Amino acid sequence: MNGDDTDGFLGGRLRLRQGRGHRAGHDAVLLAEAVSPTQTGLILDVGAGAGAVGLMAAVLAPQARVGLVEIDAASCALARENIDANRLAERVTAHEADIANAASRRAAGLVDGAAAVVLTNPPFYEAGRVRVTPDAAKARAHVAAMSLADWARAALALLAPGGTFIMIHRADALADCLAAVSGRIGGVSVEPLHARPQAQAIRILLSGVKGSKAPLALLPSRLIQATPGRRE
Template sequence: MSGDDIDGFMEGRLRLRQGRGHRAGHDAVLLAAATPPDVDGLILDIGAGAGAVGLMAAIHAPEARVGLVEINPQSCALARENIDRNGLAARVSVFEADILSATSRRAAGLLDGRAALVLTNPPFHEAARVRVTPDAAKARAHVAAAPLSEWVRGALALLAPGGRFAMIHRADALADCLAAVAGRLGGVAIEPIYSRAGAPATRILLRGVKGSKAPLALLPPLTL
């Protein structure tokens, strides 16, 4: 990080200014890396914050268009600034919308069933299970306003049939993640992520295909 609060990602290929609340790190890098380089349609980063995942995805897939979907106006402003900073305005747009609301999505210009790839790093915690910080920006980034299943339902509504989905979440939320995608995705693959060898997994990366009938797969683990 430099004196003007600019963070570097992808060995300096992406420069990002981040505000209060959630700050992108390993989770964003791992999720963005799930982007196939041959995507040439629309990629949506749901809950984009300042745009880290979607902007990295745009670099991974140079032929794709990318939409950063975010509800917080301040984060949307940062995302637009980061798009311009990295020279990606021709391919990346911001959609200020509530993913939980079909009306809000439509008002922002998001159409159901159009995305080739949806990436999401949803809020990890439920308000009833954690002590919620009084900092509204941080609370919005980390504490879900609705069950995970509703977030996933909104995200998958935007995904085209045969489109690909990727989500990173806490490892101890695996059961909730599988329940959220049940009947909506097939070919689900779970990749456990370990912070160090010999310790329990801290994250899981879940991938799947809308409309697929392929079975569940448990992938080899990744140790950071």
């Protein structure tokens, strides 16, 4: 892998080729850092693209196995290249699959109900709500072909009972995010993320546990510019 066309994450512990579509940055770092460093079992990065979130999670949680789940063949090939380049092939696997299709998930080697953690940074917009860029690669990353509720339902099918679901999304999509996971996970916590002091939140980290009946918790806000491990 040529260092001239790669991006560094986690203080240079991970190098990533990203292609011409969406380029991972702070959102990916924040989502990956939500995983406990002592996490074991299987972590799935759903909608993985070139693998930024899942590969960072593999670096940060060295006892876990990681699956990168991506529908786009070119992005999945790039994810496999990144796995090999970072010498993580013993613990990380890329799965080319349509998460909304149970047969596609099975054909890609995914087992429903097997993941200890599901991480996801879904496309932030739904088709029909925004103008779609003519760049097909960027359009796939930013505009979902399914509703957020359908995305969450498919991602949660992969999660084991008692497993943890973690999603990052736009702060102004909070109502949609809560509706998407309602009745599917409990113990939901929402952490507002701000780019500047006294400014409105621009992102939320939402997490919850499959099968939990615990109530919703609103966590203290956090400034994301101070996040360690930011992209370099």
